[in-house]
Amino acid sequence: xxxxxxxxxxxxxxxxxxxxxxxxxxxxxxxxxxxxxxxxxxxxxxxxxxxxxxxxxxxxxxxxxxxxxxxxxxxxxxxxxxxxxxxxxxxxxxxxxxxxxxxxxxxxxxxxxxxxxxxxxxxxxxxxxxxxxxxxxxxxxxxxxxxxxxxxxxxxxxxxxxxxxxxxxxxxxxxxxxxxxxxxxxxxxxxxxxxxxxxxxxxxxxxxxxxxxxxxxxxxxxxxxxxxxxxxxxxxxxxxxxxxxxxxxxxxxxxxxxxxxxxxxxxxxxxxxxxxxxxxxxxxxxxxxxxxxxxxxxxxxxxxxxxxxxxxxxxxxxxxxxxxxxxxxxxxxxxxxxxxxxxxxxxxxxxxxxxxxxxxxxxxxxxxxxxxxxxxxxxxxxxxxxxxxxxxxxxxxxxxxxxxxxxxxxxxxxxxxxxxxxxxxxxxxxxxxxxxx
Numbered sequence: 310x311x312x313x314x315x316x317x318x319x320x321x322x323x324x325x326x327x328x329x330x331x332x333x334x335x336x337x338x339x340x341x342x343x344x345x346x347x348x349x350x351x352x353x354x355x356x357x358x359x360x361x362x363x364x365x366x367x368x369x370x371x372x373x374x375x376x377x378x379x380x381x382x383x384x385x386x387x388x389x390x391x392x393x394x395x396x397x398x399x400x401x402x403x404x405x406x407x408x409x410x411x412x413x414x415x416x417x418x419x420x421x422x423x424x425x426x427x428x429x430x431x432x433x434x435x436x437x438x439x440x441x442x443x444x445x446x447x448x449x450x451x452x453x454x455x456x457x458x459x460x461x462x463x464x465x466x467x468x469x470x471x472x473x474x475x476x477x478x479x480x481x482x483x484x485x486x487x488x489x490x491x492x493x494x495x496x497x498x499x500x501x502x503x504x505x506x507x508x509x510x511x512x513x514x515x516x517x518x519x520x521x522x523x524x525x526x527x528x529x530x531x532x533x534x535x536x537x538x539x540x541x542x543x544x545x546x547x548x549x550x551x552x553x554x555x556x557x558x559x560x561x562x563x564x565x566x567x568x569x570x571x572x573x574x575x576x577x578x579x580x581x582x583x584x585x586x587x588x589x590x591x592x593x594x595x596x597x598x599x600x601x602x603x604x605x606x607x608x609x610x611x612x613x614x615x616x617x618x619x620x621x622x623x624x625x626x627x628x629x630x631x632x633x634x635x636x637x638x639x640x641x642x643x644x645x646x647x648x649x650x651x652x653x654x655x656x657x658x659x660x661x662x663x664x665x666x667x668x669x670x671x672x673x674x675x676x677x678x679x680x681x682x683x684x685x686x687x688x689x690x691x692x693x694x695x696x697x698x699x700x701x702x703x704x705x706x707x708x709x710x711x712x713x714x715x716x717x718x719x720x721x722x723x724x725x726x727x728x729x730x731x732x733x734x735x736x737x738x739x740x741x742x743x744x745x746x
Contacts, residue, residue, distance in 0.1 A: 329648065333367075333368065333371045333372070334371075336371045336372045337370075337371040337417065337418075340371060340372070340373075340418075340419060340422075341417075341419060343374075343375065344373075344374070344375050344419040344422060345375045346378070346419065346420060346421025346422065347375065347376060350375075350376055350377055350378040350421075351376060351377050351378070351449035351450075352377075352378060352379075352380045352446065352447055352448045352449055352450075353369055353373065353377055353378070353379050353380070353448070353449060353450045353451075353452070353654060354380045354381070354382065354438055354446060354448040354450070354451050354452070355369070355379065355380070355381040355382070355452045355454060356381075356382050356430050356438065356451070356452070356453045356454060356455050357381075357382075357383060357453065357454035357455040357456055357590075357629070357631075358381050358382075358383030358385070358388065358411065358414075358425070359383070359388065359389070359391075359454070359456055359629075360629070360640035360643050360644070361454040361456065361628055361629030361630070361640070361643025361644070361646065361647055362381060362383070362452070362454035362629070362643075362647075363381075363388070363414055363721070364643070364644050364647045365452055365454065365628075365647040365650055365651055366379055366381045366414055366415055366423065367414060367415050368647065368648070368651040369651060369654070370414075370415035370418040370422055370423050371415075371418070372651070372655060373422065373655075373658075374658065374659075377449070377658060378421065378422050378423070378424065379415070379422060379423045379424070380423075380424045380425075380426060380446060380448075381423070381424075381425055381426070382425075382426045382428055382429075382430060382438065382440070382446065383411075383425070383426075383427060384427065384428065384429040384468050385427070385468050385469075385473075386408075386427060386468060386469050386470060387408035387409055387410055387411070387469075387470050387473075387731075388408070388409040388410070388411060388721055389407065389408060389464065389465065389473070390406075390407045390408070390409055390713065390716060391407075391463070391464060392640075392711075392716075393406070393407045393711050393713055393716075394407060394462055394463065394464070394465075394477065394498075395462060395498055395501040395502040395505055395680075396501070396505055396680065396709075396711055397477050398461075398462035398477050398480035398481060398484075398502065398505075399480075399481065399484060399502070399505040399506055399509055399510075400481075400505070400509055400709055401478065401481050403709070403710050403713070404473075404474045404477040404478060404481075404735075405470065405474050405728060405731035405732050405734075405735050406710065406713050406714075406717075406725075406728045406731070407477070407713070408470045408473055408474070408731055409716075409717055409721050409723050410723055410727055411425060412723060412724075412727070413721050413722030413723040413724075414721065414722070416722055426440070426444075426446070427468070428440040428441055428442050428444065429441040430455065430593045431593050432593055432596060432597075433451075433593055433594055433596070433597045433598075434597060435597070435621045435622055436448065438451070439593075448624075449624065450624045450625075450626075450654050450657070450658075451624065451625045451626065452626045452627070452628070452650050452654070453594070453609065453617070453625070453626065453627040453628075453631060453632070454627070454628055454629040454631065454643065454647075455589075455590035455591070455593075455629075455631045456589075456590055456629055456630045456631055457587045457588055457589045457590060457630045457631060457638075458587075458588045458590055459584075459585075459586060459587050459588070460561035460583060460586070461476055461477075461479070461480055461561045461562055461582075462477070462480045462498075462502060462562075462582060462584075463498050463584055465477065470731055470734060470735075471734055471735055471738045474731075474735050475738075479562070480562060480582075483562050483564065483580050484506060484510065484513070484580065485510075486579070486580075487513070487564075487578075487579035487580035488512075488513060488514055488579055489513075489514045489516075489577075489578050489579045489580075490506060490513055490514065490515050490516070490578060490579065490580045490581075490582065491515075491516045491517075491518055491566075491568060491578045491580070491581045491582070492506075492515065492516070492517050492518070492582050492584060493518045493519075493554060493556065493581060493582065493583045493584060493585060494518075494519065494520075494583065494584035494585035495517050495518075495519035495521075495524035495525065495548070495550075496525060496526075496527065496584060496585075497525065497527075497677060497679060498584045499517060499519070499584035499585075500517070500524060500525060500536060500540070500679065500681070501679065501680050501681075502582065502584060503515050503517045503540070503544075503546050504539075504540065504544055504546070504680070504681045504682040504685075505680070505682060505683070507544040507545070507546055507682065508544065508682030508683045508684070509682075509683060514547075515544075515546045515547070516546070516547040516548075516549060516578070517540065517546050517547070517548045517549070518549045518552050518554060518568070519548070519549070519550050519551075519552065520551070520552065520553040520585075521550065521551065522550050522551055523550075524536060524537060524540075524548070524550070525679075527637070527638075528675070528677065528689055528691065528696065529689075529691050529695075529696025529699045530696070531689075531696065531699055531701055532679075532687070532689045532699075532701060535687060535701055535703075536679070536681065536687065539681055539685065543685075544682065549570070551571070552570055552571055553571075554568040554569060554570065555569065556568075556581070556583055561583065562580065562581075562582060563580070563581040563582075563583070564579065564580055564581075565577070565578075565579065566578055566580075566581040568581065587630075587638075588607065589606065589607045589608045589609070589630065589631045590631055591607055591608065591609050591631055592607075594609060594617075597620075597621065598617065598619055598620045598621065600618075600619040601617050601618055601619045601620050603633050606633060608631060608632055608633040609627040609631055609632045609633060610632075610633050611626070611627050611628070611632050611633060611634060613666035613667055613668075614626075614649065614653050614663045614664070614665065614666055614667075615627065615628050615632065615634065615646060615649050615650050615653070615667055616653070616663065623657075623663075624657065626650045626653070626654070628643060628646035628647060628649070628650055628667075629642075629643040629646060629647075630643070632646070634646060634667055634669075635667075635669060636667065636669035636674055636675075637669065637671065637674050637675040639674055639675060639676075639677070641673055641674045641676070642669065642674035642675070645667070645670060645673075645674055646667050648665070649665045649666065649667045652665035653665050671690075671691055671692055671693050671694065672690050672691065672692045672700075673690070675690065675691055676688070676689065676690030676691075677689050677690075678704070680706065680707065680711070682706070683706050683709060684705065684706045685703070685704070685705070685706060686703070686704040686705065686706060686707070687701060687702065687703050687704060688700070688701070688702040688704055689701050689702075713725075714728075
């Protein structure tokens with residue numbers, strides 16, 4: 310029955326995916342014959358090259374007419390495949406595969422249509438994006454998909470492959486050197502991280518601490534009821550609910566850390582790993598449009614068309630985790646929001662009013678495939694925010710490497726053979742560090 314519900318949900322959305330794919334292929338075919346790179350082409354700038362921004366870049370690259378070009382600005386040298394970070398923070402030898410080259414994005418687009426800039430937006434005017442390097446990039450349309458920031462092991466702070474791998478390796482080493490470990494935050498990352506630690510290191514003493522009465526509280530209670538017994542009974546993870554320990558602001562990996570609990574007792578841990586504190590990357594917009602940023606969440610306020618509220622121009626859009634869209638904070642939601650931004654930018658380019666609007670499709674956008682250690686997992690989706698109807702299907706593990714080669718090709722059109730280049734760079738760096746010591 311659960312499988313049938315899942316299939317019915319997928320079939321409802323399949324026509325949209327098929328029509329989008331066919332439209333993109335047809336547009337890309339026409340574009341290869343008609344597009345001409347002009348020196349005065351206007352910039353459609355996409356800020357952020359991750360799960361929300363990249364599909365928009367790909368869509369723009371297939372549909373923009375002559376006279377326009379795509380400029381996408383991203384601080385990282387490689388796509389950071391964050392879904393694999395919890396596993397590769399525990400298991401060594403795979404970390405380089407979580408950094409995927411940008412080569413496959415907009416592959417086949419006409420020369421001059423797409424430009425990638427590795428930099429960080431630090432300011433904005435009505436016409437230009439100011440970058441950390443000092444450059445200013447003019448825009449005709451701007452799509453903000455800068456996401457949010459969290460400390461290790463959720464994200465790395467480094468923008469290059471080798472230092473990023475080093476950060477994940479530092480987590481591996483910290484786990485190896487620790488016996489008593491606390492994971493703070495029982496969202497998807499905290500649950501996956503704690504089960505991976507116990508699955509690959511059953512001798513470790515792991516405590517999972519959560520501020521709510523329900524783990525995975527972004528989803529329906531049925532998922533909590535399924536996962537909690539696995540944590541407690543199968544993995545022997547101590548789960549403490551309704552606890553909000555005060556941690557240092559820098560968070561990340563905290564070694565030899567004491568935690569004070571609600572009843573006043575204090576407990577020492579060899580390692581504390583914070584999987585909380587998501588911060589939307591919206592500060593660069595504040596000087597231009599301070600009223601466009603939510604005082605409560607720091608997310609960018611948007612209209613149903615995903616145009617930024619209180620912005621000085623209707624040509625500025627925001628979507629993905631940085632935007633207050635009302636939808637789930639999930640990669641698939643960014644994809645559907647990108648469709649809305651794409652349609653509205655193209656409409657405005659062709660002289661029409663932006664009319665595409667975003668409404669969450671929870672059964673697809675809010676679904677999750679959760680790993681629960683190396684051999685178990687669960688698929689979950691819900692039809693609405695209250696989970697009045699949901700689907701839960703236990704699954705098997707995807708292998709130690711989480712089948713990441715598939716993600717390279719299917720999601721980012723990248724050749725997994727290039728992972729060898731990442732491994733080579735990492736090995737050369739290790740050799741050089743050994744020679745200098």
